[in-house]
Amino acid sequence: MRRHLPGPASIRLAAAVLVLPVLAWLCGSMPARAEAPAVKLATFDYGLKARALADGVYVVEGANDDFTLANGCNIINTGFITTGAGVLVINTGPSRRYGEQLRALIARTTREPVVQVIHLNLHPDYFLGNQAFADVPRSATTVTRAGMQREAKAYEDNLYRLCGDWMKGTESLLPTQSIGPGPLRIGVREFELREYQGHTDSDLVLIDKSSSVAFVGGLVFASRMPTTPHADPKAWLRALDALPVARMAQVVPSHGPVHVGAQGQQQTKAYIAWLDEHFTQWASSGWEMNEVLRAPVPDPFRHWAGWPAEYTRNVAHLYPRYERAALQRTKQP
Numbered sequence: 001m002r003r004h005l006p007g008p009a010s011i012r013l014a015a016a017v018l019v020l021p022v023l024a025w026l027c028g029s030m031p032a033r034a035e036a037p038a039v040k041l042a043t044f045d046y047g048l049k050a051r052a053l054a055d056g057v058y059v060v061e062g063a064n065d066d067f068t069l070a071n072g073c074n075i076i077n078t079g080f081i082t083t084g085a086g087v088l089v090i091n092t093g094p095s096r097r098y099g100e101q102l103r104a105l106i107a108r109t110t111r112e113p114v115v116q117v118i119h120l121n122l123h124p125d126y127f128l129g130n131q132a133f134a135d136v137p138r139s140a141t142t143v144t145r146a147g148m149q150r151e152a153k154a155y156e157d158n159l160y161r162l163c164g165d166w167m168k169g170t171e172s173l174l175p176t177q178s179i180g181p182g183p184l185r186i187g188v189r190e191f192e193l194r195e196y197q198g199h200t201d202s203d204l205v206l207i208d209k210s211s212s213v214a215f216v217g218g219l220v221f222a223s224r225m226p227t228t229p230h231a232d233p234k235a236w237l238r239a240l241d242a243l244p245v246a247r248m249a250q251v252v253p254s255h256g257p258v259h260v261g262a263q264g265q266q267q268t269k270a271y272i273a274w275l276d277e278h279f280t281q282w283a284s285s286g287w288e289m290n291e292v293l294r295a296p297v298p299d300p301f302r303h304w305a306g307w308p309a310e311y312t313r314n315v316a317h318l319y320p321r322y323e324r325a326a327l328q329r330t331k332q333p
Contacts, residue, residue: 036061036063036064036071037049037061037062037063037071037074039063039070039071039072039074041069041070041072044072044097044165044166044168045101046072046074046093046097046098046101048060048098048101048102048105049061049105050080050105050106050109051258053211053213053250053252053258054208054210054211054213054249054250055211056081056082056083056110056189056211057079057081057208057211057213058079058080058081058109059077059078059079059252059258060077060078060079060080060102060105061077061257061258062074062075062076062077062078062093062125062255063075064222064223064224064255064256064257064305065305065306066305066306066309066310067094067159067162067163068162068163069162069163069164069166072094072095072097072098072163072166073094073095073125073159073162073163073166073167074093074094074098074125075094075125075255076091076093076094076125076126076254076255077252077253077254077255077256077258078090078091078092078093078102079091079215079252080102080106080109080114081189081208082110082112083112083115083186083187083188083189084112084187084188084189085112085115085186085187085188086112086113086114086115086116086186086187087106087110087112087113087114087115088115088116088117088118088186088189088191089102089106089114089116089117089118089133090117090118090120090206090215091117091118091119091120091125091126091127091129091254092117092119092126092127092128092129092130092132092133093125093128093129094124094125094128094129094159094163094166094167095128095129095159095163095166095167095170096128096129096131096132096167096168096169096170096171097166097167097168097169097170098128098129099128099129099130099131099132099133100129100131100132102129102132103132103133114133114136115136115137115186116136116137116138116139116186117130117133117136117137117138117139117175118138118139118140118179118204118206119138119139119140119144119148119175119204120203120204120205120206120215120217120218120254121144121199121200121202121203121204121217121218122140122144122147122148122151122200122202122230123155123200123218123227123229123230124151124155124156124158124159125254126217126254127140127148127172127173127174127175128155128156128159128170128172130172130173130174130175131169131170131171131173134173137176137177138173138174138175138176138177139175139176139177139178139179140175140178140179140204141178141179141180141195141202141204142178142180142202143201143202144175144200144202144204145174145175145178147200147201147202147230148172148174148175149174152172152174153172155172156170156171156172179193179204180193180195181193181194181195181204189208189209189210190209190210191206191207191208191209192206192207192209193205193206193207194207196219196239196242196243197232197235197236197239198219198231198232198233198235198236198237198238198239198240199217199218199219199226199227199228199230199231199236199239200218200230200231201230201232203217203218203219203239204217205217205219205243207244207248211249211250212247212248212249212250213248213249213250213251213252214244214245214248214250214251214252215252216243216245216251216252216253216254216264217253217254218253218254218255219236219239219240219243219253219268220240220243220245220251220253220256220264220265220267220268221253221255221256221264221267221268221271221304222251222253222255222256222257222258222259222263222264222267223256223257223264223267223304223305224253224255224256224304224305224306224310225271225301225304225305225306225307225310225311225314226268226271226272226310226314227255227306227310227313228313228314228317228318229313229317231317231318233272233275233276233279233318234276236268236272237269237272237273237276240265240268240269240272241269243265245261245262245264245265246261246262246265248260248261251264251265255305256305267304270300271301274298274301275314275318278295279292279318279319279322280322280325280326282295282319282322283319283322283323283325283326284326284329286326289315289316289319289320292315292319293312293315297311
């Protein structure tokens with residue numbers, strides 16, 4: 001039997017309509033992103049290119065899209081930074097082929113050897129390219145390392161199902177050491193590592209202090225529907241409030257265009273806040289999942305990459321948790 005909230009629920013829904021102009025401002029267009037990689041399916045060539053964001057700081061941009069055969073499951077922005085003492089690599093991509101092509105790209109770009117890899121969270125496109133970096137230390141937080149070990153086999157199976165022979169020869173190679181928040185120095189570079197929770201149980205952010213370029217991982221999605229298989233929306237909102245992106249010269253999200261300042265942060269916060277408020281309300285009203293999937297979603301969100309497939313996954317990942325919380329509230333005296 002479906003339960004209904006009294007009149008105030010309708011008032012809240014009406015109020016939500018009134019804030020859509022604010023959402024439109026928060027979710028406005030990003031600066032034009034770099035041209036999508038020129039993927040060559042016949043030769044399994046990802047078409048990777050290194051774009052300099054500052055002296056010695058490079059991003060390798062993936063498609064702002066969902067995992068598909070056409071893009072080889074390359075939807076992540078990876079990066080690398082020269083330090084004078086070697087190259088620091090930030091994430092290694094979705095497959096062995098990607099990792100090998102990324103390493104070749106680094107060798108074409110700089111004479112410095114790769115000396116360290118850092119993974120910003122546990123998701124598959126952050127580390128399934130590790131076989132190409134088997135000879136160097138690979139770092140992640142203790143929580144991320146445990147999550148990778150737990151999820152690795154499922155990741156391999158899922159990406160093989162989605163992207164077929166792009167994944168040929170890919171086997172999980174886990175990080176070799178733990179790293180935590182705090183300062184990191186390699187060569188002439190000083191980095192700051194910050195750890196948050198929300199997108200996953202451990203979201204690492206790397207800031208290059210000399211260039212003020214921040215690699216913010218999955219905490220920020222720019223013009224792209226957020227992914228939520230390990231998300232805690234309330235913790236994510238707290239992390240976004242603490243993230244110092246407004247002071248950064250360039251912000252590199254794992255998904256979506258590189259940008260300046262807080263726009264990607266504001267986009268992500270607007271969406272997660274909307275989702276948290278409405279999932280709470282709909283669960284308290286007794287809505288079933290199929291009713292949630294039919295409910296209107298603010299227009300700005302519907303224009304982001306990954307719509308509507310990612311929203312469907314958001315509902316599947318998160319809405320049962322809101323239903324359980326609503327049920328617990330009804331049992332309280």
